[in-house]
Amino acid sequence: MKVSFTVNGEPVSVDVPPEMPLLWVLRDVLELKGTKFGCGIAQCGACTVHLNGNATRSCVLPVSQAEGAEVRTVEGLSPDGTHALQQAWKELDVPQCGYCQAGQLMSAAALLERNGSPTDQEIDAAMNGNICRCATYLRIKQGIRAAAGLPATEDGSMEGSAGGAAHPTPSS
Amino acid sequence: MKTTVSRRQFLRVSALAGGGMLIATHLDAFGIAGSLGEGAPAEETLNAFIRITPDGVVTIMAKNPEIGQGVKTMLPMLIAEELDVDWTDVRVEQASFDPDKYDGQFAGGSNATPQAWLPMRRVGAATRTMLVAAAAQEWDVPAADCETEAGVVRHRGSGRSAGYGELATRAAAMPAPDLDAVPLKDPAEFRIIGSRIPGVDNHAIVTGEPLFGIDFTLPGMQWAVFQKCPVFGGKVRDANLDHVRGLPGVTHAFVVEGGDSLNGLLDGVAVVGESWWATNRARRELEVTWDEGPTASQSSEGFAHQAAELFEGPAGFSVRSDGAADDALAGAAQVVEAEYDYPFLSHATLEPQNCTAHYRNGRLEIWAPTQTPQSGRGLVARTLGLEPEEITIHLQRIGGGFGRRLANDYMVEAARIAMEVEGPVKLLWTREDDMRHDFYRPAGFHRLSGGVDDQGRLVAWKNHFVSFGEDESFASSAGVSANEFPARFVPDFELGASLIPFGIPTGALRAPGSNGLAFVYQSFIDELAHAAGRDPVDFRLELLSREVEGQGLDPERMRGVLELAAEVSGWHTRRGQLPRGTGMGVAFHFSHRGYFAEVVQASVSPEGDLTVDRVWAAGDVGGQIINESNAEHQTQGAVLEGISQALGQEITIEDGRAAQGNFNVYPLLRHAQAAPVEVHFLRSDNPPTGLGEPPLPPAIPALTNAIFDATGHRVRSLPINKHDLSWS
Ligand code: FES
Ligand code: FES
Secondary structure, three states: OOEEEEOOOOEEEEEOOOOEEEHHHHHHOOOOOOOOOOOOOOOOOOOEEEEEEEEHHHHHHHHHHHOOOOOEOHHHHHOOOOOOOHHHHHHHHOOOOOHHHHHHHHHHHHHHHOOOOOOOOOOOOHOOOOOOOOOOOOHHHHHHHHHHHOOOOOOOOOOOOOOOOOEEEOOO | OOOOOOOEEEEEEEEOOOEEEEEEEEEEOOOEEEEEEOOOOHHHHHHOOOEEEOOEEEEEOOOOOOOOOOHHHHHHHHHHHHOOOOOOHHHEEOOOOOOOEEEOOOOOOOHHHHHHHHHHHHHHHHHHHHHHHHHHHHOOOOHHHEEEEEOOOEEOOOOOOHHHHHHHHHOOOOOOOOOOOOOOHHHHHHHOOOOOOOOOOOHHOOOOOEEEEEHHHOOEEEEEEEEEOOOOOOEEEEEHHHHHHHHEEEEEEEEEOOOOOOOOOOOOEEEOOOHHHHHHHHOOOOOOOEOHHHHHHOOOOHHHHHHHHHHOOOEEEEEEEOHHHHHHHHOOOEEEEEEEEEEOOOOOEEEEEEEEEEEEOOOEEEOOOOOOOOHHHHHHHHHHHOOHHHHEEEEOOOOOOHHHOOOOHHHHHHHHHHHOOOOOOOEEEHHHHHOOOOOEEOOEEEEEEEEOOOOOOEEEEEEEEEEEEEEEEEEEOOOOOOOOOOOOOEEEEEEEEEEOOOOEEOOOOOOHHHHHHHHHHHHHHHHHHHHHHEEEEHHHHHHHHHOOOOOOOHHHHHHHHHHHHHHHOHHHHHHHHOOOOEEEEEEEEEEEEEEEEEEEEEOOOOOOOEEEEEEEEEEOOOOOEEEEEHHHHHHHHHHHHHHHHHHOOOOEEEEEEEEEOOOOOOOOHHHHEEEEEEEEEEOOOOOOOOOOOHHHHHHHHHHHHHHHHHHHHOOOOOOHHOOOOOOO
């Protein structure tokens, strides 16, 4: 079956079984490897893309449902890695293994497009479907806050960032 | 006993064809250092450590597998520091596996820092020495009168200067210094080491460039799935291969005959096709009759019953015995007895296991996300009848390691499948394959008795550990060291073990052994402190103040981090002011050369809902933190992983197979559960050691001890979510 939609602004048309999930069309037909496979059952968020602006788990979305839609992937977040979230991710050194981060970025981008200055609770609610196995959650939150122009933490404390503080060796 | 020839590392320096220099190393028991002169062989170019081109760009090869521990950034930082270049002029490339040129291409055991700290710096320093020598020769001045800064050599007297790029070609002809004798920087002069350097792949990650094993493709590549018996090591009796071969997109379906070792290639059915999705869909129609074998009746419940029976008798064998624990217990002022257990765990790396392989002309080329390329190559060679030299392995960035990819089961499967099909093939597991065919963190069961004297000091300790293995040989990651704390610190001490033979593959999960033992021992120490009426920090400090002998943790370093954790968490002030239902717990643990003490604050609602409020982690991994950003982040990740394990992770074995297959039933920590983790390092006067693992173990007992402090509920069995924590 032929399905037509746009990916990052470019019109595409693919001839694949209609039930083939968008994830595998993106990765293996369109060769966009940024969107990741983690669970296949909408539990981890690694495959998150935007479908008409909404964060969507592409692993459970039959491609037929993308007909006519605007699909945006991590490759389309910016032409050169300069989206505010991408900048914050690089500067704050958010990734560890990095595997979940495309999905995290897409969920975060959808959140900020709806809500330019989210509370920590709103961040948690919007991001809770995105697992990070390396548990980079604290820096992801910091990154979202930085991209939104918010202070590093909600209560103004230094939480989680005391690593730079030096402590002298106890005298022995 | 194994004999090892100590291999020395030698520099091999050559000029690049278009100008510039190339610094490679070579490992040899008898090798000779020296210059190769013009025209390095092509493969040398691929495996060089440093390449300096006339434009001044310095390319550094990262030799170890990157699993998210930050080693691809950290090792080049060490070279760049001593080479004395600006980090912005450095490009980093991933090296392929090449045991002749690189030592220890391995990710595990928090080993990279202690193993690479001096050798990598020496490579950088030796190259700098040659660049200085080249400048001195060109200017006809003594090398001692020249200095370097940010990629430039300068002559002090005349002020003449030249960039490394300009000097590189000449430097290639300079004599290569002896790596063991080359002078290193005074740490006070470090500009890269000790700063915050973001990961070198961050840009590629946030822009979605293909980077991981799963992303790697080759022209004409086919895709494979591999169905194994859900009971570990079960054999294929029969399969409807003809039917599967006829399904859309499928090119091959065949039975793979495996061996009997759970660490090797296992029986299964391979399905190969044009797209992974179509191939995996075809697998739904695959029907296999299995011979499940003798372990099909095993279960977690059964193991727990066996443990309970074993606790009725004496331990099968002694691991350590000091003094007379039974007598000391009989004479103690107070005795506490308890049983603890923890479950099997899956690694659940977010990138499922995968591997690409291409067999042609008698040679195998492999692209693998593996932590252990060397043992992977050995396994493939042994299993498939190839010589190790006939196998090439390219390292791919790894979407989470945690010890899972110390095993190379996916590699040998991909290699085996590749030998049967034309052209390259990529094996990709589903999440369910991944969770049901792991090398699990082994479950463990402990019966403990402890005695305190009338001054509230721990004087007797007896531990019967029921674990898995054969005779007196522990299964992988199921053992305990005879020096594990509180051994050495308690005069009358007995540690015995009984082993249950089983058929479940087990292996190292981040901080192996420690991730279960710390929970048990640091919780039980808390029980004893409580029985003694002592503050949990003070009780531990008294233990750590005793005179001890032998191998194991250094009490002074552990006291240092425990005191620091107490201080930064406000243990002695804050704890007394918490509302009902909120508590603080403390724990420490020594593993992989690292010292960590942690305090958790947790709140439990009267209905029993648990919230982790905050964690304070204090660590001592030596005087020099190499990358401040990554050190803080690894600590936070390890602490939160410990909390994730404790909260809800459990693999249960039912009918010889893993019952859980995906994240809906194996819950990993999520955003809303991630408590702030404050990280503090105590910079003791010790060489730097690794950080991937040691912060994890104390997080679990610090949390369960906080739950006790908050509610009076003592969690003696993990995970926490199976307990009712409600209080009134
Ligand atoms: S792969 Fe889609 S949510 Fe996990
Ligand atoms: S960075 Fe590894 S899974 Fe998120």
